[in-house]
Amino acid sequence: MNELFEPVITGSVFEWRRAVVALLLAFGLGQVIAAVYMATFRGLSYARTTVHGMAMGSIITCMLMLAIGANIAAGIGVAGGLSVVRFRTTMRDPRDIIFVFAALGVGMASGLQAYGTAIAGTLIFGGGAVLLHVTGYGARRQPDGLLRFVAPSGQGVEEAIARILRAHCRTFSLVTLREAAQGTVMEHAYQVSVLAPELRTPLVTSLQALPGMRDVSLLLQEPTLDL
Numbered sequence: 741m742n743e744l745f746e747p748v749i750t751g752s753v754f755e756w757r758r759a760v761v762a763l764l765l766a767f768g769l770g771q772v773i774a775a776v777y778m779a780t781f782r783g784l785s786y787a788r789t790t791v792h793g794m795a796m797g798s799i800i801t802c803m804l805m806l807a808i809g810a811n812i813a814a815g816i817g818v819a820g821g822l823s824v825v826r827f828r829t830t831m832r833d834p835r836d837i838i839f840v841f842a843a844l845g846v847g848m849a850s851g852l853q854a855y856g857t858a859i860a861g862t863l864i865f866g867g868g869a870v871l872l873h874v875t876g877y878g879a880r881r882q883p884d885g886l887l888r889f890v891a892p893s894g895q896g897v898e899e900a901i902a903r904i905l906r907a908h909c910r911t912f913s914l915v916t917l918r919e920a921a922q923g924t925v926m927e928h929a930y931q932v933s934v935l936a937p938e939l940r941t942p943l944v945t946s947l948q949a950l951p952g953m954r955d956v957s958l959l960l961q962e963p964t965l966d967l
Contacts, residue, residue: 742943758853763802766850769862770798770843776866785832786894794840798847805851839869884940887912887930890920892952899967900927900950908933908943925952934956 774794808862842865849858872878891897905912909932916929934940940958 745774746807756793759806759965760852761856762806762853763799765858766798766802766847767795769846769850769858772796772842772862773798773839774864777836777868781871790836790840794843797817797840798843798850801844801847801929802851805848849927882934884934884957886915887932887943887958888928889947889955889956890925890954891950893924893926897950897952901947903949904946905932906931908935908939908946909933 750941771794774791777794778791842861845856846862849855851860856929891901912932914928915931916927919925919929932943934943938962944956944958947953
């Protein structure tokens with residue numbers, strides 16, 4: 741009697757071991773991808789839930805691949821079930837989508853027992869993400885910020901403003917110039933690139949020192965940040 745059940749028990753134990761190894765590997769590699777995402781993230785819209793989604797999403801995809809296996813009918817059933825789910829989360833940064841997709845891909849590879857592919861893919865993806873972050877690949881020189889102020893009307897004031905901007909800025913371009921207070925003052929807005937970060941405060945201070953100057957503000961902007 742024991743001989744009849746021995747192959748079944750042995751197969752069941754093997755199935756459990758295979759599932760546990762695949763799920764743990766998917767979870768571990770998902771955390772590696774999430775750690776790389778946290779280390780290379782630049783922006784204001786950081787969400788802890790996104791990181792959790794990467795780690796947990798790899799487990800879900802691995803579980804689905806283990807459950808489907810080579811069963812076409814099961815695959816169709818899972819696809820039909822997932823089509824009912826409506827994901828409401830909107831990711832505005834394409835980079836976030838890529839990292840989430842990478843975590844899902846790791847889960848799929850682990851679920852298919854392609855462990856070498858899963859590990860190698862994680863290492864190359866993580867190394868590539870770190871390399872692009874360190875080298876600043878794709879970055880372009882952008883204006884440092886928007887300079888706004890209200891200045892009295894007059895040619896002398898305009899020339900003084902131009903001298904200050906040339907002394908502190910690498911480049912500057914007038915964005916808007918609007919008349920206010922019945923023509924007695926002008927509202928200026930410039931896009932500026934400061935020669936050095938330490939010159940930002942002297943730039944604002946020098947403009948404030950001009951007679952009649954008020955409401956001087958420098959709004960700094962970072963091209964990689966999503967405000």
